[in-house]
Amino acid sequence: MSERQPAELRDSIEDRSRALFHDSVDGLDFAMRSRLTQARNAAMEAASTGRPSWFSRIGIMKPAGVTAAAVLGAVLWLGSPLGHHPVTVVDGQTNLEDLDIVASADGSGDAMDMLQDDIEFYDWAEKTAGPAASG
Amino acid sequence: MPPFDTLNRAWMVWDGPAPAPEEAVLEYTRELEKFLSEIERRAYRMAQIALRDPDDALDAVQDAMLKLARNYASRPSTEWRPLFYRILENGIRDLQRRRSVRKRFMTWMPGAKQDPDEEAQDPLDNVADAAPAIPDVLMQGQAMQQLEVSLRALPARQREAFMLRNFEGMDVAETAAAMGCSQGSVKTHYSRAVHTLREQLGEVW
Numbered sequence: 001m002s003e004r005q006p007a008e009l010r011d012s013i014e015d016r017s018r019a020l021f022h023d024s025v026d027g028l029d030f031a032m033r034s035r036l037t038q039a040r041n042a043a044m045e046a047a048s049t050g051r052p053s054w055f056s057r058i059g060i061m062k063p064a065g066v067t068a069a070a071v072l073g074a075v076l077w078l079g080s081p082l083g084h085h086p087v088t089v090v091d092g093q094t095n096l097e098d099l100d101i102v103a104s105a106d107g108s109g110d111a112m113d114m115l116q117d118d119i120e121f122y123d124w125a126e127k128t129a130g131p132a133a134s135g
Numbered sequence: 136m137p138p139f140d141t142l143n144r145a146w147m148v149w150d151g152p153a154p155a156p157e158e159a160v161l162e163y164t165r166e167l168e169k170f171l172s173e174i175e176r177r178a179y180r181m182a183q184i185a186l187r188d189p190d191d192a193l194d195a196v197q198d199a200m201l202k203l204a205r206n207y208a209s210r211p212s213t214e215w216r217p218l219f220y221r222i223l224e225n226g227i228r229d230l231q232r233r234r235s236v237r238k239r240f241m242t243w244m245p246g247a248k249q250d251p252d253e254e255a256q257d258p259l260d261n262v263a264d265a266a267p268a269i270p271d272v273l274m275q276g277q278a279m280q281q282l283e284v285s286l287r288a289l290p291a292r293q294r295e296a297f298m299l300r301n302f303e304g305m306d307v308a309e310t311a312a313a314m315g316c317s318q319g320s321v322k323t324h325y326s327r328a329v330h331t332l333r334e335q336l337g338e339v340w
Binding site: 014016018020022023025028033036037039040044046 | 336
C-alpha cells in the first residue's frame, strides 16, 4: 500500500514531521527555556567543581545511607551483649549485682559481705584442690 | 596512518604555544556549554515525546547533561552528540521501566486510581476520519499531537532511530554510535519507523 505512494508523499512525511518537530522546539515557552538553562548551568557547575548538584546528590546519598545504616547495625550488634552470647534474665541480674559491688564505695552492706564470702571460698578451694593437683 | 604522521602532528603542536592545562579545561568547558545550549531544546522535546511528562523529560535531559559534562567532557567534541543521546536514551528507558513497575504495583493497591497518563484522552480520538479535505484543515498543533502519538506507538528502537536521524539530523554512523548498534540495524529501524508512520499518518496528512 505505502510502497505504491509517490516519492513526493513519502518525502513529505519525513519533511513534514521534521518541520513540525522544529516548530515545536522553537515554540517552547520561556519558562521551559529558563529551566533548561538552569539545568545546563547546574550540570556545568557540578562537573567543574566535581561536586554533584542537589538532584544527583540524592542518588549518591541513597547507597551511602544504606551503607551507614548497615555499619551502624553491625556496630550495635557486635558491641552489644547480643553479639557475644544470648542474654538471659539471670545474666542481667548478675551484671547488675557485679555493678552493685563495684559501685558500693562505702564498703558496707551485703555486697561487701558477699565479697568476703567469696574470698573465703577461694581460699578453701585452693587448699582442698592443692594435694589432689600435686598428687 | 602515514609513517610520520605522529611526528608531523607533534611538530605542529610544538610549533604553536600549547595551551596550559587550565586553559585547555576552560576551553573545552566553554565548548561543551555551547554544545549543550545548542542541543538542549531538541533533546528535551525528544525526551518529552518519549516520556510524555515535562518534568520527567527535564530530569532526563539534566541527568544526561551532568553525566556528559562529568565523564566525557575531555573526549573529542565530535563524540559528544552520540554520547549525549546514548546517555539520554538510557535515562529515558530507566524512567519508563520505573514507571511501568510503579504502575504494576499500583494496580495491586486497593482503591488505586488509574494512571493519569491513561486517563488523559487520546489525541487521536479528536482526529476526524481521513477524508480528502481534512489534511488542509488540520491545525499544526493537532498534526504534532498526531505525530507524537504515532511516535510513542513505535517500538523504542525505531522511535529512537527515527528521531535521531530525522529530527536531530544525525547520519547513519553517528546514529549507530548513539544507539550502540550496527549501521545496518539503524537503517532497518529507521526504514520500519518510516513505513509505520507513513501507514498511520500518510493518509491523514
